[in-house]
Amino acid sequence: MKNDIIRILQQNARISDAALGVMLGITAEQAAAEIHKLESEGVIRGYSVILDEELYDKSTVYATIELKVTPQRDCGFDDIAKTIMMYDEVESVSLMSGAYDLAVEVKGSNLKDVALFVSERLSTIDGVLSTATHFILKKYKEKGIFIDREEPDERGLG
Numbered sequence: 001m002k003n004d005i006i007r008i009l010q011q012n013a014r015i016s017d018a019a020l021g022v023m024l025g026i027t028a029e030q031a032a033a034e035i036h037k038l039e040s041e042g043v044i045r046g047y048s049v050i051l052d053e054e055l056y057d058k059s060t061v062y063a064t065i066e067l068k069v070t071p072q073r074d075c076g077f078d079d080i081a082k083t084i085m086m087y088d089e090v091e092s093v094s095l096m097s098g099a100y101d102l103a104v105e106v107k108g109s110n111l112k113d114v115a116l117f118v119s120e121r122l123s124t125i126d127g128v129l130s131t132a133t134h135f136i137l138k139k140y141k142e143k144g145i146f147i148d149r150e151e152p153d154e155r156g157l158g
Helices: 002-011 017-024 028-040 078-085 111-122
Strands: 061-069 090-095 102-108 128-136
Touching (some): 002 017, 002 028, 017 028, 061 111, 078 090, 078 102, 111 128
Antiparallel strands (some): 061 102, 061 128, 090 102
């Protein structure tokens, strides 16, 4: 049941307890209790809104920054990641396999803000060896939600 609840909430976190209960064949109270349990256990960490930035705020800029870092003795990449996470501009930090170590997703009010964040804050952190910034030009799909206003042709015809 846990997997079903999570799958449904990922598609629509605003679903009512009653509707969730109907979908799962349980009462609204049982659905609410299951959600509360998942939240208490830390399985569900929060809820968010997926925006179409083109409609909301055209000036907002998103970027993914690849970082090569020197892992620190006894804590590996954790301390550097925790330092980076504390900046308001940072949306997410992930440890990666491959050519770079950390992927940092940031949000700024313009290109210059993001560039200054990288040059003045990220690149000056002890242990950061190099950065590569990739600006996101357009989002088509986020967290399973189509951002582009055109609905996809489910027949695969275009």
